[in-house]
Amino acid sequence: MKADLILLHAPSVYDFRKKTIMFGPMSDLVPSTPIFEMYPIGFLTLSNYLEKRGFRVRIVNLAYRMQQDPAFDAERFISRLKAHAFGLDLHWLPHCQGSTEVAGIVKKYHPRAKVIFGGFSASFFYSELIAMDQVDYIVRGDSTEEPLARLMAAITKKKGDSKLADVPNLVYKQDKKVHANPLACISTDLEEIDFDYRIMFRQAVRYLDLKSLIPFTDWLRYPITTIPIVRGCVMECSGCGGSKSAFRQFGSRACPAYRSPQKLAEEIRKINRYIQAPIFLLGDINSNGPDYVQEFFDCARHLDDRIQIFFEFFSPPGKKFFDLAHKAFDHVLYEISPDSHQGSVRERMGKPRFSNEQLIQDIQYALGKGAVRFDLYFMTGLPGQDRDSVMDTVRFCRDLYQTLGWDKRFMPFISPMAPFLDPGSRAWANPQKFGYSLRTKTLAGHIEAITQPSWKYILNYRSRSLPVDALVDATYQAALGLNRLKAKAGAITSQVMQQNQNRILHAVETMEKIDRIMEEPDKHKRKAQLAALKKDTDRYSMSTVCEKKELEFPLFNRSFRWFHIIRDTICKAG
Ligand code: B12
Ligand code: SF4
Structure with missing residues (x-):
């Protein structure tokens, strides 16, 4: 048709x-x-x-x-x-x-x-x-x-x-x-x-074609759905192409548009009627003020409390939020991206101001209230961040695990700012100010960059405080560190820890091999040598810094409710 x-x-x-x-x-x-x-x-x-x-x-x-x-x-x-x-x-x-x-x-x-x-x-x-x-x-x-x-x-x-x-x-x-x-x-x-x-x-x-609609690999096994609560953002994180000023630049948006709490709750209800699986509310619901949060939870009172829900925060929301969430839902996963544990790096990025003490208190409180998990996301390649700072992030997570009594519901992750520093971000507009130089600012330049043989050559930026080889190395080393911590806490099994470690070490080796190949002056030889590495580059570009499944909601329930789907949607399809 x-x-x-x-x-x-x-x-x-x-x-x-x-x-x-x-x-x-x-x-x-x-x-x-x-x-x-x-x-x-x-x-x-x-x-x-x-x-x-x-x-x-x-x-x-x-x-x-x-x-x-x-x-x-x-x-x-x-x-x-x-x-x-x-x-x-x-x-x-x-x-x-x-x-x-x-x-x-x-x-x-x-x-x-x-x-x-x-x-x-x-x-x-x-x-x-x-x-x-x-x-x-x-x-x-x-x-x-x-x-x-x-x-x-x-x-x-x-x-x-x-x-x-x-x-x-x-x-x-x-x-x-x-x-x-x-x-x-x-x-x-x-x-x-x-x-x-x-x-x-x-x-x-x-169109008799379900396959072409699948949102991502493995979705049928893990059919997570998402609802953005907002278009636009109130924040100005330096490398983000979805920040307040970036939205103004590419979309002329002066301020964020929020979904009404009623609609949010209604959409959660509808999704849950057809797909019983985790639902991710994209954006920080707190960024629209306490009344909005209260209204959402008032509407959420009528939802099935078995719904599995993700909330993300730009900064620790405080105890009241966890009380409200705990009352509304049985299964809640929280996440924050502090990006760095180091206050000065966060400040230079323009992240919201909060102390690590506040962060830790909130994590403790949320876990005490029965949160299914609390995830922290860190990044490498940030303004002013050096190798020591990256490795200190691992130490910070170790101390945090210790404070939490090695609670396996705490999960830290780290990855590089890759492949690109975002167009439209403040750091894109003014790279020097944030300690970067940009390798290209054109679309054509990025088309060329994304096909380079490794992520080291793909990155569109260079950081003064963390030269590219150190960035690659620190990222993999920090990933190894967090991997060991998670195994110690029991958040991943020792078998998964071992597999992750092997993948990371092989990834490091593969990166080194590519570097050597890149020194080969003969284009044809270079191409042939790279071709011989194809299997490795594919294998060690997947689930390297962690196992993909670590990101998932520890599922209680996942199923498609085919009866409702067929009755309410397919029978009416035209
Ligand atoms: C939610 C989100 C995600 C979700 C995506 C959910 C999804 N399926 O869309 C997740 C967490 C998976 C994600 C992943 C990534 N994200 Co993201 N993400 C966001 C975030 C926070 C909100 C986006 C949003 O609200 N979208 C809703 C609206 C605005 O977009 P939309 O409805 O999808 O699309 C509208 C328009 O864009 C347009 N449109 C889109 N496609 C088309 C096509 C046609 C033909 C037309 C006419 C219009 C059109 O029309 C739509 C409706 O009006 C933004 C930051 C921000 N504040 O915006 C970053 C952001 C978009 N992500 C970004 C990046 C870089 C990524 C990743 C590449 C990061 C990474 N390295 O892993 C991946 C890519 C994942 C992939 N494709 O597989 C950058 C993009 C910068 C850039 N210009 O490249 C942003 C701006 C900021 C950031 N760094 O996180 N992301
Ligand atoms: S990274 Fe910062 S600016 Fe970008 S969407 Fe998230 S909170 Fe907003």
Whole structure:
């Protein structure tokens, strides 16, 4: 069946199955594999919004299909797709090569179909992106539902006469000129969108293709779902392309838009009706003030208290929050990303101000209240952070474990700021101030960077306080340290600890081998030697700094409620 729009998610590097790339730990702390096969949550809101307005939308996770089946012929698959338009996300900059390559293939087989780009990075690099032959349109900003609906009306001529010049946020080419319409559509309350996961099941039936909808590898085993509570952010973390000033720059957003607490609770209820698995509330609910938090928990009172829920915080929220959460839910996992244990590093980054004592007190209190787990996320490559500081983070976690009586519900993680320091961040705008130099600032430069043979060569920045070899080494050493601590606490088994350690040591070895190969002056020899390492680079780019499963909610329950799904969604699919 022909769709009006196919939303296509590409792997970060299109030919990842052929190229030798040691992506390293860059995706270790997210559910995806190193090709970042998870599509933006926006694919759901865009699908829901357009379907409600009479357009047929289909999500195709090409990255997942390619990752999951080595024999999957992506080009043939694309050639057989049928749609008036193809929407590609260039949300995360690491997809710069994959998305633009896939767009080229779409154009090759469907020259009359329109190619639309959207996402944070597409918005940021819009002038460079629109210059590419394979790109027809870019819809800028973080509120693209309505502009995309209007663009689709213009493309399909379904809804009367819609002119490109009238579509807000749109960038297009006409008469060999680029036109960038004003960023006039910016949602202030997110009322018009919904995170209704039923759309996935409807599409699966309509296009007889469940595989292409899978959000990431292993999702059917661990069907975690997410609901962002906000678009925008109140914070200004130095390397973040989703900070307050970054949003202003790429999306003209002056302040964050929060989802109403009622809607949040309702969406949690709906998801739980169909998929019984952990739900992650993305964004810090406390960042909208105590009344918002109270209102959310008032609404959450009516939810099934067996729901498994993740809350993330930008800073320790204080005891009251844990009291409220404990009252509403039986199974809660909390996480904070202090990034560094060192106050001066946090301060230089512009992280929220809090002391380690506050952090520790909150962790103790939350665990005392029966939290399922408390996770801390740390990073390497931060402003002013040196090797000692990274290794001190491990010592800080050891002391914290000691304070907590080696409670295995405490889980620390560490990973590098990789592959890129985000476009639009304060450090991107002013690298010197934050102790960095940037190796490239263009889209083309990043397309080249992401295909380099190891993450050391991919990184788009260099830190004055932690030169790149020291950054690589400190990251792996700190990971080894945390790995041992977690085993000591019983948070992972000694077998998992041993496996992690072996992978890390092999990863270090593989990085060294690549460095030696890079010294080979003969291009052809270099290529052949890299090709011989392909198996190792693939193997040691997955679950290196930790085992992927360590990130998961220690599950109590996970199941699809097929009866409800079939009755409420599939029977109504058209
Ligand atoms: C939630 C979140 C995640 C979730 C993703 C959930 C999901 N499936 O979307 C998780 C934790 C998994 C994640 C992972 C990563 N993230 Co993240 N993430 C965020 C966060 C905190 C919020 C994003 C959000 O609210 N999205 C909701 C809205 C705004 O986006 P959306 O609905 O998906 O998409 C809208 C538009 O972007 C656009 N759009 C998107 N695609 C398309 C396609 C078309 C055709 C059109 C028209 C429009 C369009 O329309 C949508 C609706 O209007 C932001 C920071 C922030 N404050 O924004 C970082 C952020 C987006 N992430 C970032 C990064 C770097 C990553 C990782 C690469 C990190 C890593 N190395 O592991 C991975 C990539 C994972 C992958 N793809 O596999 C950077 C991106 C910077 C950049 N420009 O590249 C950000 C800005 C900040 C940060 N450093 O964390 N992330
Ligand atoms: S890293 Fe900082 S600025 Fe970026 S989304 Fe998180 S809290 Fe906001």
